[in-house]
Amino acid sequence: MNLSNARLPADAPWVVIKFGGTSVSTRPRWDTIARIAADHRANGKRVLIVVSALSGVTDLLKGIGEAFADGPRCAELRETIVARHHALFGEMDLPKRNAIDAWIAKLDQLLADPRRAAGTLDWQAEVLALGELSSSTLGALYLNACGLTTHWLDSREYLRAEALPNQGAWGQWLSASVRVRHEPAIALALASRGEVFIAQGFIARSGETATAVLGRGGSDTSAAYYGALLKAEAVEIWTDVPGMFSANPRQVADARLLARLDYAEAQEIATTGAKVLHPRCIHPVRDERVPIRIKDTNRPELPGTEIVWDAQLTAPSVKAISSRKGITLVSMESISMWQQVGFLADVFEVFKRHGLSVDLIGSAETNVTASLDPSDNLLNSDVLARLCTDLEAFCRVKVIAPCAAITLVGRGMRAMLHRLSAVLAEFGALNVHLISQSSNNLNLTFVIDEDVVDALIPRLHALLIRAEVMRVGDAAVFGPSWRELAGGDASVRRSTWWRTQRERLLELATQSTPRYVYSLDQVREKARCLSALGMVDRWHYALKANPHPDILRTLHAEGFAFECVSWNEVEAVRATLPDLPVERILFTPNFAPREEYRAALATGVRVTLDALHPITEWGADFAGAEIFLRVDLGVGRGHHDKVRTGGAQSKFGVSFD
DSSP, rough: OOOOOOOOOOOOEEEEEEEGGGGGHHHHHHOOHHHHHHHHHHHOOOOEEEEESSSTTTHHHHHHTTTTTHHHHHHHHHHHHHHHHHHHHHHHTTTTOOOHHHHHHHHHHHHHHGGGGTTHHHHHHHHHHHHHHHHHHHHHHHHHHHOOEEOOOOOGTTEEEEETOOOOHHHHHOOEEEEEOOOOOHHHHHHHHEEEEEEEEEEEETTTTTTOOOOOHHHHHHHHHHHHHOOOSEEEEEESSSOSSSSSSTTTTOOEEEOOOEEEHHHHHHHHOOSSSSGGHHHHHHTOOOOEEEEESHHHHHHHOEESSOOOOSSSOEEEEEEEEEEOOOOOOOGTTTTTTTTHHHHHHHHHTTTEEEEEEEEEESSEEEEEEETTOOOOOOOOHHHHHHTTTSSEEEEEEEEEEEEEEOGGGGGGGGGGGHHHHHHSSSOOOEEEEOOTSSSEEEEEGGHHHHHHHHHHHHHHTTTTTSSSHHHHHTEHHHHHHHTTTTHTTTTTTTGGHHHHHHHHHOSSSSHHHOOOHHHHHHHHHHHTTTTOOEEETTTOOOHHHHHHHHHHHTEEEEESSSHHHHHHHHHHHHTTOOGEEEEEEOSSSSSHHHHHHHHHHHEEEEEHHHHHHGGGGGGGOOOEEEEEOSHHHHHHGGGGGSSSSSSEEOOOO
C-alpha cells in the first residue's frame, strides 16, 4: 500500500468507493480494497468506503425475516450467518472479535424480540441491516490492522429515510428513499476526524431511532447519497465486471464496454435491466453533478465506464439492449371506457390503493394494459388476486405472466425506427404483448414471453451492430468487447483462476508429479454465487466430487450442507466436521446394502430412497422414520445410457406408476 503520514488539508477532495458482497467476502479482496483506498489517499483524496454485506448474507437474513414463525429455521440460518463471519474473521487473522460478536448478540436480541412473532416490517429492517453493520465492522478492523487508519461510521447518522407520497409500509421500511444535498459542515466535521472512513450501504435512519433499508442493490444508492452529501470528486462503484456493457456480457460475449454515458442514458440502461448499477443511484449524483465511475475490482487498471453530466454529443444510436424477467402484465378491457371521463383515474387508483407501481402502459379504445416490475413491487399471488378483484368493478381483467421486457436504449430512438427492420422482424414471429416507446425518446421496449428472451438477446445485439444503429466504431462511447477483455471466450474467463497463479503452479509441479491443486478462493466464490440465488433454500455439496477436508471445511463455513452416496462418505464428512449437525447430511445411495440404511437411520442423517426395494424388503427398518423420495419424472439427461438421470431405462428414482 502507498501510505503517507502527511495530513491532508481540510478542503481535500473526497472520493467515495463502493464494494459489493463478493468484494468484501475474502481476505484477498480486502487487501485489494486497502490498496485502492491507500492509493486515493496518497493522491491527496479523502476516502469514504461503502460496503455491502458478505456475499449471500443478506439472503440469509431475509430468510430469517420470511421464516419469522419457524424457530428451528431461524436458528439454522443464524448459525450459517455466524459461521460465515467467524470464518472471515479467522481468515483475516485478527486478534479480537468482540466487535463482530456484538452484532451477533444484536441478532440474537432481535430473534428474541416480541416483534418477531408477527414478523413486523420494522423488525425485518433491523435484521437485514446487520449484514452491512457486520461487514463494515470486520473491514474497519482489518484495514486498521493493515496500517491504514480507518474510521467506522454508522450510515444511519448521515442518511435519513423520508416518507414518500403514496408509499406503502413495505416501501417505507424495506425500500426506503433518502433525500440528500451537499452539506459542507458534515464534510468539514469528518475531515477534522480523519482521512479514510468506512460506512454501510443499504441502511438508513427512519424517524428518530428506527432502522430502514434501501432495497436490493441499495449499497450503490448509499454510495451515491454520500457522494452528493460530500460533493465528492467521484463515486466509484467497484464490481466484478469492467463497467456497463451494450448487453449483458454473460449472455453476449461480443457486448461492448460503454466507455462514457450521460446520466439519462445510464439511468435508462440501469432501469431497464442492467445489473451493474442500481437505478436509484443516478439521481443523487446528477443533482450535484458528481461523476460515477464503474471499475473492475480484479483489474483496476481498466478504464471502466464513466457517467457524467454531459457526455459527448453523437448521432442517434442504440447504446445498449437490456432485459428484465419476471414482468407481470395486467390487461384491463371494457367497452365502457371508450370516450368516458375518469376511467383511467378509477383503475389506477386501485393500483395505488394496493401500493403497486406501474411501469409500462399501453392503451387502445377498449383496453389498457400495464406492466408491474417485481423489483419495484411486492408481487405474489395474493396481491394480484386482491388487485384483480377490485379492478373487476370497472373492467374485465387478465393477468399475463411470466413475461420479459426487452429494451433498446439510446438517444434519438425515433430517428432510428426506419433502420430497425431486421430487429422488428425478429419480434414478428413472437407473441408480443406490449410495445412502449418512451416519451423522452431514450428507449423502445417489447414485452414478450419470458422463456424466449435468453436466446433472443444475442441475435438482437448482432442485428443492431449489422444495422449500424449501434455504432461500435465510436471509440468515445464504445470500448472493447467482453470477449477481448476476457482474453478469449467470456464463458471460461471465471474458471481460469490458474492463469494468475501460473508461476506458483509450475513451482509446485517441479516438487512432485502428479499433484492436485485446488483454489479455496474459487471454491468460496462459486459457493457464494450459488448462495446468492434466493430461490434455493439449501445447497448440498456432493462428496463424490472431491472429499478433500479443506474443501469440506470451506463449504461448511459458506453454509453448505453435504450429500453422501455411501456410508463411507458419511463417516468421512463427520470425521472432518465433527460439529456438523446430522440433519445437514443427505444420504442418497443407489443400491446400498441394508446395513448402510440402518446406520444412516440410527445416526439421524436425512435418508433418500430412489427405489421401492428397501421399503418392500426391509420395511421394519424404516418404521416411523422421515425419508426423502427421489421421483423419476420420466425424462433425464446424461452422456451415456447408464448414467441417464430419468426415463424408462434409468436406475435413478421411483416412477410415478
